[in-house]
Amino acid sequence: MNSYQELWWRQAQSDQTVLVSLRRNGAAACHQLHYLQMVTEKLAKAYFWESGNPPRRTHAVLVQFLRSLGGVPQSQRQRITDALGFGRFADLQNWLREVLPLAYELQKLAPNLAQDGPNPEYPWPQVAPQFAPVSFEFDLWTKLTNSGRGRQLMQVIRRAVDRFPSYG
Amino acid sequence: MQATKFNRDSMASWYARQHIKTDPGIRSVFYLPTNAPDREIRLIEINELVGDRSDDTLEPIDFGVDRGMASEHTLLVLDVTPSQWDRIQQLLLPLPPSWSLEHAKRLPRGKK
Numbered sequence: 001m002n003s004y005q006e007l008w009w010r011q012a013q014s015d016q017t018v019l020v021s022l023r024r025n026g027a028a029a030c031h032q033l034h035y036l037q038m039v040t041e042k043l044a045k046a047y048f049w050e051s052g053n054p055p056r057r058t059h060a061v062l063v064q065f066l067r068s069l070g071g072v073p074q075s076q077r078q079r080i081t082d083a084l085g086f087g088r089f090a091d092l093q094n095w096l097r098e099v100l101p102l103a104y105e106l107q108k109l110a111p112n113l114a115q116d117g118p119n120p121e122y123p124w125p126q127v128a129p130q131f132a133p134v135s136f137e138f139d140l141w142t143k144l145t146n147s148g149r150g151r152q153l154m155q156v157i158r159r160a161v162d163r164f165p166s167y168g
Numbered sequence: 169m170q171a172t173k174f175n176r177d178s179m180a181s182w183y184a185r186q187h188i189k190t191d192p193g194i195r196s197v198f199y200l201p202t203n204a205p206d207r208e209i210r211l212i213e214i215n216e217l218v219g220d221r222s223d224d225t226l227e228p229i230d231f232g233v234d235r236g237m238a239s240e241h242t243l244l245v246l247d248v249t250p251s252q253w254d255r256i257q258q259l260l261l262p263l264p265p266s267w268s269l270e271h272a273k274r275l276p277r278g279k280k
Contacts, residue, residue, distance in 0.1 A: 086220070
């Protein structure tokens with residue numbers, strides 16, 4: 001891990017700690033989604049800093065990150081498989097394919113990608129707000145909390161942050 | 169504001185119904201009251217759509233609910249694959265510390 005990666009990873013770790021605290025304290029879905037989106041963005045950027053060059057300035061990096069994990073060279077496969085707690089690389093690849101739609105929805109929550117629609121930070125629409133995130137029922141939140149796949153995505157993300165030094 | 173009483177058994181059933189309604193991969197939901205603190209709901213969900221991961225990842229995810237209210241509680245959900253569930257029943261795969269299948273209740277699926 002280079003020094004740039006370490007900075008991004010440390011921030012992802014701190015955001016993850018806040019996220020867990022929000023979850024355990026029953027914070028509104030918008031706050032938990034906001035932090036989950038930030039954790040994944042910083043984790044992905046920590047990963048992409050591996051080249052020593054800055055990643056693109058965009059919030060839309062989670063899907064790219066997951067796709068990258070599924071396409072690593074043979075020499076890195078076992079390390080990533082072990083780090084994320086899968087038995088075989090093929091199991092990890094299958095799982096990644098299944099969770100990509102959820103990941104896409106999550107990265108789209110960033111306000112500048114939400115196209116003046118549901119986002120976890122600001123009331124919308126911008127010119128004549130009708131909804132506040134704190135009282136909005138996010139379909140994504142239902143999918144993340146009420147389904148096994150959603151809960152597993154949150155747990156794998158947590159592990160991906162914790163184990164980042166072993167594969168990042 | 170009227171305080172809502174907390175009924176652990178009925179809340180456990182409600183969570184099971186919500187999860188089954190959302191997730192077509194759930195085959196069964198078990199509610200494990202033994203050893204759980206009064207305001208803690210422990211569920212094991214056997215799910216065909218969760219990824220097959222190594223045994224050291226068997227850990228429930230916990231959600232705080234209604235903090236500061238009369239209905240305050242914690243929900244813990246342990247998602248397992250059918251093969252993990254088989255090994256749990258055969259005592260080949262341990263449950264999280266203090267979790268027990270003693271008096272475990274299989275929650276009805278209800279209407280979808």
